[in-house]
Amino acid sequence: MNIFRKPALLSILLLLIVFGFENQPVLAQSSTDRTNFEVTELQAIIVATLTGYNEEGHHISRSTPHERTETADYLEQTFEQLGLIPLRDNYKMPNVNGLVDLLLAPYKGRNVFSVLKSTESSKEYVLMGAHYDSEPETPGAIDNASGVAVTFAIADLIKQQNHRKYNYIFVLFDQEEDDEVGSKAFVRFLKEKQYKIHSTHVLDVIGWGDSDTLAFEAQVSDDFIERMYRKTATRLDIPLNITGGRGHSDNKSFNLAGYHSAGFWDDNLTPHIHKPSDTYETVNFDRLRLATYFMFELLTNLDSSYDEL
Numbered sequence: 001m002n003i004f005r006k007p008a009l010l011s012i013l014l015l016l017i018v019f020g021f022e023n024q025p026v027l028a029q030s031s032t033d034r035t036n037f038e039v040t041e042l043q044a045i046i047v048a049t050l051t052g053y054n055e056e057g058h059h060i061s062r063s064t065p066h067e068r069t070e071t072a073d074y075l076e077q078t079f080e081q082l083g084l085i086p087l088r089d090n091y092k093m094p095n096v097n098g099l100v101d102l103l104l105a106p107y108k109g110r111n112v113f114s115v116l117k118s119t120e121s122s123k124e125y126v127l128m129g130a131h132y133d134s135e136p137e138t139p140g141a142i143d144n145a146s147g148v149a150v151t152f153a154i155a156d157l158i159k160q161q162n163h164r165k166y167n168y169i170f171v172l173f174d175q176e177e178d179d180e181v182g183s184k185a186f187v188r189f190l191k192e193k194q195y196k197i198h199s200t201h202v203l204d205v206i207g208w209g210d211s212d213t214l215a216f217e218a219q220v221s222d223d224f225i226e227r228m229y230r231k232t233a234t235r236l237d238i239p240l241n242i243t244g245g246r247g248h249s250d251n252k253s254f255n256l257a258g259y260h261s262a263g264f265w266d267d268n269l270t271p272h273i274h275k276p277s278d279t280y281e282t283v284n285f286d287r288l289r290l291a292t293y294f295m296f297e298l299l300t301n302l303d304s305s306y307d308e309l
Protein backbone atom coordinates (compact mmCIF):
# COMPACT_ATOMS: atom_id res chain seq x y z
CA MET A 1 0.00 0.00 0.00
CA ASN A 2 1.24 3.47 -0.67
CA ILE A 3 0.09 7.04 -0.67
CA PHE A 4 -1.22 6.97 -4.23
CA ARG A 5 -3.93 4.54 -3.08
CA LYS A 6 -4.90 6.53 0.03
CA PRO A 7 -6.85 9.50 -1.25
CA ALA A 8 -8.39 10.42 2.14
CA LEU A 9 -5.07 10.54 3.94
CA LEU A 10 -3.53 12.33 0.98
CA SER A 11 -6.24 14.99 0.90
CA ILE A 12 -5.77 15.77 4.58
CA LEU A 13 -2.03 15.97 4.16
CA LEU A 14 -2.33 18.25 1.16
CA LEU A 15 -4.86 20.53 2.82
CA LEU A 16 -2.52 20.95 5.77
CA ILE A 17 0.37 21.68 3.48
CA VAL A 18 -1.47 24.12 1.26
CA PHE A 19 -2.89 26.01 4.22
CA GLY A 20 0.56 26.18 5.68
CA PHE A 21 1.85 28.09 2.68
CA GLU A 22 0.04 31.04 1.25
CA ASN A 23 -3.47 32.20 0.71
CA GLN A 24 -3.01 32.31 -3.04
CA PRO A 25 -5.87 30.36 -4.57
CA VAL A 26 -4.41 30.51 -8.05
CA LEU A 27 -2.30 27.60 -9.19
CA ALA A 28 -0.28 29.34 -11.82
CA GLN A 29 -0.56 32.48 -13.84
CA SER A 30 1.45 33.38 -16.84
CA SER A 31 3.36 36.46 -15.88
CA THR A 32 6.74 37.98 -16.31
CA ASP A 33 6.47 39.83 -13.01
CA ARG A 34 8.49 38.06 -10.35
CA THR A 35 6.21 39.16 -7.53
CA ASN A 36 3.06 37.79 -9.21
CA PHE A 37 4.62 34.52 -10.18
CA GLU A 38 2.58 31.91 -8.28
CA VAL A 39 3.36 28.23 -8.59
CA THR A 40 3.82 27.21 -4.97
CA GLU A 41 0.50 25.46 -4.37
CA LEU A 42 0.86 23.15 -7.36
CA GLN A 43 4.50 22.44 -6.54
CA ALA A 44 3.78 21.73 -2.86
CA ILE A 45 1.13 19.19 -3.83
CA ILE A 46 3.45 17.43 -6.26
CA VAL A 47 6.42 17.27 -3.87
CA ALA A 48 4.17 16.16 -0.99
CA THR A 49 2.61 13.40 -3.07
CA LEU A 50 5.94 12.13 -4.36
CA THR A 51 7.56 12.11 -0.92
CA GLY A 52 4.58 11.25 1.33
CA TYR A 53 4.40 8.80 4.16
CA ASN A 54 3.15 5.24 3.77
CA GLU A 55 1.03 3.53 6.41
CA GLU A 56 4.06 2.28 8.34
CA GLY A 57 5.11 5.87 8.82
CA HIS A 58 8.11 5.60 6.53
CA HIS A 59 8.75 7.85 3.62
CA ILE A 60 8.03 6.26 0.29
CA SER A 61 10.79 6.05 -2.25
CA ARG A 62 10.71 5.80 -6.03
CA SER A 63 13.28 3.13 -6.65
CA THR A 64 11.88 -0.40 -7.00
CA PRO A 65 10.07 -1.37 -10.24
CA HIS A 66 6.76 -1.30 -8.36
CA GLU A 67 7.43 2.14 -6.83
CA ARG A 68 8.50 3.57 -10.16
CA THR A 69 5.41 2.20 -11.91
CA GLU A 70 3.15 3.75 -9.26
CA THR A 71 4.98 7.04 -9.60
CA ALA A 72 4.80 7.04 -13.40
CA ASP A 73 1.04 6.46 -13.18
CA TYR A 74 0.73 9.48 -10.86
CA LEU A 75 2.79 11.62 -13.27
CA GLU A 76 0.49 10.69 -16.15
CA GLN A 77 -2.54 11.63 -14.04
CA THR A 78 -0.92 14.97 -13.22
CA PHE A 79 -0.39 15.78 -16.90
CA GLU A 80 -4.06 14.95 -17.47
CA GLN A 81 -5.15 17.18 -14.59
CA LEU A 82 -3.21 20.04 -16.18
CA GLY A 83 -5.01 19.45 -19.48
CA LEU A 84 -1.97 17.93 -21.18
CA ILE A 85 -1.88 14.57 -22.94
CA PRO A 86 0.46 12.11 -21.17
CA LEU A 87 2.65 9.98 -23.43
CA ARG A 88 4.89 7.03 -22.59
CA ASP A 89 8.31 5.92 -23.65
CA ASN A 90 8.44 2.36 -22.31
CA TYR A 91 11.99 1.19 -22.78
CA LYS A 92 14.34 -1.71 -22.35
CA MET A 93 18.02 -0.87 -22.24
CA PRO A 94 20.93 -3.30 -22.15
CA ASN A 95 23.50 -3.17 -19.38
CA VAL A 96 26.66 -1.25 -20.22
CA ASN A 97 28.52 -4.48 -20.80
CA GLY A 98 26.35 -6.62 -23.06
CA LEU A 99 27.67 -9.82 -21.49
CA VAL A 100 26.09 -8.76 -18.19
CA ASP A 101 22.71 -9.16 -19.87
CA LEU A 102 23.30 -12.89 -19.70
CA LEU A 103 23.34 -12.64 -15.89
CA LEU A 104 21.17 -9.62 -15.10
CA ALA A 105 17.96 -8.57 -16.76
CA PRO A 106 18.27 -5.47 -18.98
CA TYR A 107 16.97 -2.19 -17.59
CA LYS A 108 13.24 -1.62 -17.97
CA GLY A 109 11.37 1.58 -17.28
CA ARG A 110 8.98 4.27 -18.38
CA ASN A 111 9.68 7.88 -19.27
CA VAL A 112 6.53 10.01 -19.08
CA PHE A 113 6.20 13.05 -21.31
CA SER A 114 3.87 15.49 -22.99
CA VAL A 115 4.21 17.68 -26.07
CA LEU A 116 2.96 21.25 -26.41
CA LYS A 117 2.70 22.32 -30.02
CA SER A 118 4.04 25.55 -31.42
CA THR A 119 1.47 28.10 -32.55
CA GLU A 120 3.72 28.82 -35.55
CA SER A 121 4.05 25.27 -36.95
CA SER A 122 7.70 25.20 -35.96
CA LYS A 123 9.61 21.99 -36.62
CA GLU A 124 11.90 22.55 -33.63
CA TYR A 125 11.38 21.12 -30.15
CA VAL A 126 12.64 22.54 -26.86
CA LEU A 127 12.99 19.82 -24.25
CA MET A 128 12.72 20.36 -20.52
CA GLY A 129 12.80 17.53 -18.01
CA ALA A 130 13.69 16.05 -14.64
CA HIS A 131 14.12 12.54 -13.30
CA TYR A 132 11.44 11.13 -11.02
CA ASP A 133 13.17 8.10 -9.54
CA SER A 134 15.01 8.21 -6.22
CA GLU A 135 17.71 6.26 -4.46
CA PRO A 136 16.37 3.22 -2.54
CA GLU A 137 14.72 4.01 0.81
CA THR A 138 14.99 7.77 0.32
CA PRO A 139 12.08 10.14 -0.34
CA GLY A 140 14.16 12.23 -2.75
CA ALA A 141 12.48 15.59 -2.20
CA ILE A 142 15.30 17.77 -3.52
CA ASP A 143 16.61 14.85 -5.58
CA ASN A 144 14.38 15.20 -7.50
CA ALA A 145 10.69 15.65 -6.64
CA SER A 146 11.36 19.39 -6.73
CA GLY A 147 12.66 19.20 -10.32
CA VAL A 148 9.54 17.27 -11.31
CA ALA A 149 7.41 19.99 -9.70
CA VAL A 150 9.21 22.71 -11.66
CA THR A 151 8.69 20.80 -14.90
CA PHE A 152 4.93 20.49 -14.33
CA ALA A 153 4.58 24.14 -13.30
CA ILE A 154 6.36 25.33 -16.43
CA ALA A 155 4.33 23.02 -18.66
CA ASP A 156 1.21 24.53 -17.11
CA LEU A 157 2.47 28.10 -17.58
CA ILE A 158 3.58 27.64 -21.19
CA LYS A 159 0.31 25.88 -22.03
CA GLN A 160 -1.51 29.06 -20.99
CA GLN A 161 0.46 31.18 -23.43
CA ASN A 162 -1.29 32.31 -26.59
CA HIS A 163 1.90 32.24 -28.60
CA ARG A 164 4.61 29.58 -28.70
CA LYS A 165 7.37 29.96 -31.23
CA TYR A 166 8.67 26.43 -30.59
CA ASN A 167 7.24 23.03 -29.72
CA TYR A 168 7.96 21.91 -26.18
CA ILE A 169 8.58 18.44 -24.80
CA PHE A 170 8.15 18.10 -21.02
CA VAL A 171 9.58 14.81 -19.82
CA LEU A 172 10.00 13.02 -16.49
CA PHE A 173 12.82 10.50 -16.70
CA ASP A 174 12.97 7.12 -15.04
CA GLN A 175 16.24 5.64 -13.66
CA GLU A 176 18.57 8.63 -13.48
CA GLU A 177 20.01 7.04 -10.36
CA ASP A 178 21.06 4.03 -12.51
CA ASP A 179 23.60 5.75 -14.77
CA GLU A 180 20.96 7.95 -16.42
CA VAL A 181 19.41 4.95 -18.15
CA GLY A 182 16.02 6.64 -18.57
CA SER A 183 17.33 9.71 -20.35
CA LYS A 184 19.64 7.58 -22.51
CA ALA A 185 16.56 5.66 -23.59
CA PHE A 186 14.77 8.93 -24.29
CA VAL A 187 17.66 10.11 -26.48
CA ARG A 188 17.27 6.86 -28.43
CA PHE A 189 13.52 7.53 -28.73
CA LEU A 190 14.08 11.11 -29.98
CA LYS A 191 16.60 9.91 -32.58
CA GLU A 192 14.33 7.09 -33.75
CA LYS A 193 11.44 9.52 -34.19
CA GLN A 194 13.78 12.09 -35.77
CA TYR A 195 12.75 14.97 -33.54
CA LYS A 196 14.56 18.18 -34.42
CA ILE A 197 15.74 19.37 -31.00
CA HIS A 198 16.48 23.06 -30.42
CA SER A 199 17.96 22.58 -26.95
CA THR A 200 17.54 20.44 -23.83
CA HIS A 201 17.17 21.65 -20.22
CA VAL A 202 17.37 19.27 -17.27
CA LEU A 203 16.62 20.11 -13.63
CA ASP A 204 17.94 18.20 -10.66
CA VAL A 205 18.72 18.80 -6.95
CA ILE A 206 17.02 22.16 -6.85
CA GLY A 207 15.09 24.20 -4.28
CA TRP A 208 16.74 24.05 -0.89
CA GLY A 209 18.70 26.48 1.26
CA ASP A 210 18.55 30.22 1.71
CA SER A 211 17.02 31.89 -1.32
CA ASP A 212 18.84 35.19 -0.72
CA THR A 213 22.38 33.95 -0.77
CA LEU A 214 22.65 30.82 -2.91
CA ALA A 215 23.37 30.96 -6.62
CA PHE A 216 22.06 28.52 -9.18
CA GLU A 217 24.40 26.58 -11.43
CA ALA A 218 23.97 25.91 -15.13
CA GLN A 219 26.18 23.17 -16.54
CA VAL A 220 26.26 23.87 -20.26
CA SER A 221 27.43 21.95 -23.31
CA ASP A 222 28.46 24.89 -25.51
CA ASP A 223 28.41 28.65 -26.15
CA PHE A 224 24.98 28.60 -27.77
CA ILE A 225 23.27 27.41 -24.63
CA GLU A 226 25.60 29.27 -22.25
CA ARG A 227 24.43 32.53 -23.80
CA MET A 228 20.78 31.73 -23.04
CA TYR A 229 21.49 31.14 -19.37
CA ARG A 230 23.88 34.05 -18.95
CA LYS A 231 21.51 36.53 -20.55
CA THR A 232 18.52 35.29 -18.53
CA ALA A 233 20.47 35.56 -15.26
CA THR A 234 21.59 39.09 -16.10
CA ARG A 235 18.15 40.22 -17.21
CA LEU A 236 16.42 38.82 -14.12
CA ASP A 237 19.28 39.68 -11.74
CA ILE A 238 19.47 36.12 -10.39
CA PRO A 239 22.90 34.82 -9.30
CA LEU A 240 24.12 32.05 -11.61
CA ASN A 241 27.39 30.20 -11.99
CA ILE A 242 28.09 28.67 -15.39
CA THR A 243 30.12 25.49 -15.58
CA GLY A 244 31.08 22.97 -18.24
CA GLY A 245 31.80 19.25 -18.22
CA ARG A 246 30.09 16.16 -19.51
CA GLY A 247 27.16 16.38 -17.11
CA HIS A 248 26.22 15.47 -13.55
CA SER A 249 22.65 14.38 -14.28
CA ASP A 250 20.44 13.53 -17.26
CA ASN A 251 22.01 16.45 -19.13
CA LYS A 252 24.96 14.07 -19.65
CA SER A 253 22.83 11.83 -21.91
CA PHE A 254 21.91 14.79 -24.11
CA ASN A 255 25.39 16.27 -24.08
CA LEU A 256 26.99 12.99 -25.17
CA ALA A 257 24.37 12.66 -27.92
CA GLY A 258 25.43 16.03 -29.34
CA TYR A 259 22.46 18.19 -28.34
CA HIS A 260 22.71 21.74 -27.02
CA SER A 261 22.17 20.76 -23.41
CA ALA A 262 22.12 22.26 -19.94
CA GLY A 263 21.64 21.03 -16.40
CA PHE A 264 20.21 23.51 -13.90
CA TRP A 265 20.41 23.14 -10.11
CA ASP A 266 21.43 24.79 -6.86
CA ASP A 267 25.06 25.81 -6.85
CA ASN A 268 25.48 24.20 -3.41
CA LEU A 269 24.64 20.53 -3.03
CA THR A 270 22.12 19.70 -0.33
CA PRO A 271 23.71 17.73 2.56
CA HIS A 272 20.67 15.42 2.46
CA ILE A 273 21.34 14.07 -1.01
CA HIS A 274 20.76 10.30 -1.32
CA LYS A 275 19.81 10.14 2.38
CA PRO A 276 16.51 9.38 4.14
CA SER A 277 16.64 12.99 5.39
CA ASP A 278 15.96 14.39 1.87
CA THR A 279 12.36 15.09 2.91
CA TYR A 280 9.58 17.50 2.01
CA GLU A 281 10.63 19.72 4.92
CA THR A 282 13.99 20.47 3.30
CA VAL A 283 12.35 22.12 0.28
CA ASN A 284 12.40 25.91 0.23
CA PHE A 285 9.36 26.66 -1.92
CA ASP A 286 10.32 30.32 -2.32
CA ARG A 287 13.56 29.22 -3.87
CA LEU A 288 11.81 26.64 -6.01
CA ARG A 289 9.55 29.42 -7.21
CA LEU A 290 12.61 31.47 -8.15
CA ALA A 291 14.06 28.53 -10.09
CA THR A 292 10.73 28.10 -11.88
CA TYR A 293 10.63 31.80 -12.71
CA PHE A 294 14.14 31.62 -14.14
CA MET A 295 13.39 28.59 -16.32
CA PHE A 296 10.05 29.97 -17.50
CA GLU A 297 11.69 33.23 -18.55
CA LEU A 298 14.53 31.38 -20.26
CA LEU A 299 12.30 28.95 -22.15
CA THR A 300 9.90 31.64 -23.36
CA ASN A 301 12.62 34.10 -24.45
CA LEU A 302 15.00 31.76 -26.24
CA ASP A 303 15.50 34.01 -29.21
CA SER A 304 16.80 36.93 -27.18
CA SER A 305 20.00 34.94 -26.82
CA TYR A 306 20.54 35.16 -30.59
CA ASP A 307 21.15 38.90 -30.30
CA GLU A 308 24.87 38.45 -29.88
CA LEU A 309 25.32 35.72 -32.44
Ligand SMILES: [Zn+2]
Nearest residue numbers: 143144204205
Ligand atom coordinates in the same frame (compact mmCIF):
# COMPACT_ATOMS: atom_id res chain seq x y z
ZN1 LIG B 1 18.98 13.56 -9.07
